Amino acid sequence: MNLYPINAGNFKLDGGAMFGVVPKTLWQKTNPADANNMIDIAARCLLIEHDKRLILIDTGMGNKQSDKFFGYYHLWGNDSIDKSLKQFGFHRDDITDVFLTHLHFDHCGGAIQWNKDKTGYEPAFKNARFWSNKNHWQWATEPNRREQASFLKENIFPIEESGQLKFTELPEGNILSNSELGFDIYFADGHTEKQMIPMIKYQGKTIAFMADLLPTAGHLPLPYVMGYDTRPLLTLDEKEKFLNLAANENFYLFLEHDAHNPIITVKHTDKGVRLHEVFTAKDIFK
Template sequence: MKLHSIDTGHFKLDGGAMFGVVPKTIWQKLNPPDENNLCSWAMRCLLVEAGDRLILIDNGIGDKQDARFFGHYYLHGSGNLSRSLQSKGFQEADITDVFLTHLHFDHCGGSIRWNSDRTKFEPAFPNATYWSNEKHWQWATQPNAREKASFLKENILPIEESGHLRFLKEGEDLLPGFSVRLVHGHTESMMLPVIDYKGRKLAYCADLMPSVAHLPVPYVMAYDTRPLLSLGEKAAFLEDAMNGNWTLFFEHDPVIECCNLQRTEKGIRQAEAFDLDQWV
């Protein structure tokens, strides 16, 4: 198995929303905001080579929305999904599986693209199976008022219409060495991959812990639908990661791709931080 970090670019979100009840006097030291209180965040995905399968975990915000939509998020940086795949020697048609942690637009927007004459939508990965789970799919396609703006039908419904959609069952692995942990605090049934890699485990944190700055258990996003549940899920996840000597992979940290963990008097915190290609 071989893993690659895929850079799809950066965007901006409100710092207060990203850190929930944590005061700005504290969180601004972790990710300094601009004059509009917006912080920069990565949209970092993971590419997994496993035998004859090439699995892409999440795929960023995509490019099919209009200028008004993108104007809310201030896309920046040099990252781009297609170019990042090409830099690893691959094309969209090479992807066999698209694993979607959840269906918020910044995680699945690259799943679907316009066709060549912009008359309809089509899968951006024409030969891939797209993986979600039945509970989250129902949650996303019948959205509550709080999350409706994050579940965009043009990112989601064409997957099912194309015939490429499959559901993982609770407790089911995608393949040997690629297990899936369900968490429900951020959104219903978000899927976190835990992957056997080079004699250890790498955990893809998605929005359970979007960045290193979110390692403290109380640092829960205001976007989470069930913040108290997130607290318990984070604590349990960090204990398992610490006890199992896992490496964490961060989807949204603007700088840090991966870190190991250590126990401190303040709780479980970052130890070594490094890029995925520096894994030893």
């Protein structure tokens, strides 16, 4: 098995929204804001090469939205999925599976693109299956009013229309062993219904792709919960259980949204689970 970090681009989000009820005087110590209160955010995806399959976890925002739309998110840097894939010798047509942790636009927007004459949409990975789960799919296609702006029809329905959509099974508890994909999946409901956190066994390590269960290293304290989460009290419980497991088992946490701390480990302290070490992908994916 080989793992590759794929940067789909960088953007900015309001720091207050990213940290909910936590005062700025606290969260800005780890996630400094600019003059507009915006903090750096990455769309760091993960490519798994294993058993003749190339599995891409999440896709970033994509590029089909309007300039007005992207203006809200202050894109920065020159990274893209295509550049990142090319760096490692791959093309988007090589991808066999796209695993979507959830269907918010910053995680799945890159799965769908305009067709050549911009009259409709098509899969951006024409040879891939696109993975979700039935509960989350229903949640996203019949959205509540709070999340409606995050579940964009043009990102979601074309996946189903392509015939390339596939659902994972749902677990009896929190963790599902998916033999077809080759990794375990931790299901979490605090951020959105049935968000999926891949847990990949790699060279004796467990790499957990944290999606929005832990957006940045600055979110490690339990009360540091995003304002975007639909069930923040449930997020508290889910974070506590997962971070205790991560500290006990020495998981390597792959942070999708942390622009400056790609991979971290955590440890138990008197104040709860806290940051232990920070790694680059080159440190771990050898």
